[in-house]
Amino acid sequence: MTFFRTATEVAADIRRGTLSARELTEQLFARIDASEVNAVVATRRDFALEAASKADTTSGGPLHGVPMTVKDAFAVTGLPTTWGEPAFADAVADRDAAVVERLQDAGAIVVGKSNVHHMLADFGQTANPVYGRTVNPWDHARTPGGSSGGAAAALAAGLSFLEYGSDLAGSIRIPAAYCGVYGLKPTPGTVPLRGFQPPGPPAELVREFPSTVGPLARSAADLRLALRATCDPALAPSRRSRLAEFRVGVVLDDPGCPVTDEVGKVLSDAVDAFARAGVRIREGWPDGVDPADQAEAFGFQVELFFAAQEGRELAGVAEQERRRAESGAAWARHFRDVDVFLCPTVFTTAFRHEDRHRYDDQVFWIAQASLPGLPAVSAPAGGALPVGLQVIGPAHEDDTAITFAELAADVVGGFTAPGE
Numbered sequence: 001m002t003f004f005r006t007a008t009e010v011a012a013d014i015r016r017g018t019l020s021a022r023e024l025t026e027q028l029f030a031r032i033d034a035s036e037v038n039a040v041v042a043t044r045r046d047f048a049l050e051a052a053s054k055a056d057t058t059s060g061g062p063l064h065g066v067p068m069t070v071k072d073a074f075a076v077t078g079l080p081t082t083w084g085e086p087a088f089a090d091a092v093a094d095r096d097a098a099v100v101e102r103l104q105d106a107g108a109i110v111v112g113k114s115n116v117h118h119m120l121a122d123f124g125q126t127a128n129p130v131y132g133r134t135v136n137p138w139d140h141a142r143t144p145g146g147s148s149g150g151a152a153a154a155l156a157a158g159l160s161f162l163e164y165g166s167d168l169a170g171s172i173r174i175p176a177a178y179c180g181v182y183g184l185k186p187t188p189g190t191v192p193l194r195g196f197q198p199p200g201p202p203a204e205l206v207r208e209f210p211s212t213v214g215p216l217a218r219s220a221a222d223l224r225l226a227l228r229a230t231c232d233p234a235l236a237p238s239r240r241s242r243l244a245e246f247r248v249g250v251v252l253d254d255p256g257c258p259v260t261d262e263v264g265k266v267l268s269d270a271v272d273a274f275a276r277a278g279v280r281i282r283e284g285w286p287d288g289v290d291p292a293d294q295a296e297a298f299g300f301q302v303e304l305f306f307a308a309q310e311g312r313e314l315a316g317v318a319e320q321e322r323r324r325a326e327s328g329a330a331w332a333r334h335f336r337d338v339d340v341f342l343c344p345t346v347f348t349t350a351f352r353h354e355d356r357h358r359y360d361d362q363v364f365w366i367a368q369a370s371l372p373g374l375p376a377v378s379a380p381a382g383g384a385l386p387v388g389l390q391v392i393g394p395a396h397e398d399d400t401a402i403t404f405a406e407l408a409a410d411v412v413g414g415f416t417a418p419g420e
Contacts, residue, residue, distance in 0.1 A: 062228070145176075259347040
């Protein structure tokens, strides 16, 4: 189906003239209007249709004519930047975030915005007083994750061809896993954060780590395309180009946050398939990495991030920064012997909206890449409900993780539309 194709495919067809950007954008708006998922919550139709008509008569960049959406938290000219807060409901932006500027320079048409959790304050759900609740396209009784839940749900439901979200504590990777799409948390500092803020004068973050922004998509190749369009500096090449060349570290379960049977089976089957394809597997955590300690240390880093923005001081910062540096060094040593590290994105599939069982433990697996500042892709690995495989790469080698996720789809399958 057209609405579940990749951005790469759509851009190629528009450039060739075999697909009309104007017709596609009109059809996409009709699909958004009819959707019950509540993923795309604000649109700029006149702007988008005019840009699409122009794309049909001109040539452009790698995302030429592709209609896409971005997370509500990014400033987009002519649209409100609400963060799900009623006080910001009428705060219409008069400028674009850096990410939006760069995506449009690459030819993309930003047609609207996807829903977020209120003030981005929940990594497990997406609901707010302005736009209401977003549901999971696989099962409307379940969460799409948060706070980029609208982004992941829009892709899974065929309401957008590319998305951009944010990941402080898993807000890209968790929704990607729950909705069965791809999501990248880049190496911190890779993509500029300008224009990713609540309404108000342009502001500089007092402390950026561990806040990141990155793409969500229906293919790993689309992640690469979006990252190349938005990143600073240029993207380093992948270490490997064939699946059988990869050396892969693996941990699929841990007493600190045991995975469910469903998640465990899907991921175990995936790793078995990789081994049959010639991937060299090395099991176990890196030397010097205690996953429970990493999860606890990352919790402090998140608290430190918010304290810095609020002008509060915390005790023990020097010790915590030492722990973060030691984590980064341990992972760097590990990546001398492996190219990527595989683990669950989260320990369960999407939970029902009212179910908060072991809710905070979702961050355990997220923390393993976040504390040391490593790039990480959540890739769909199969399952009756989507199961996310987290592909962690070496620092500043984002394309190594993306390339593994791209090649892995040939073995375990990539994105599938709900119900297919």
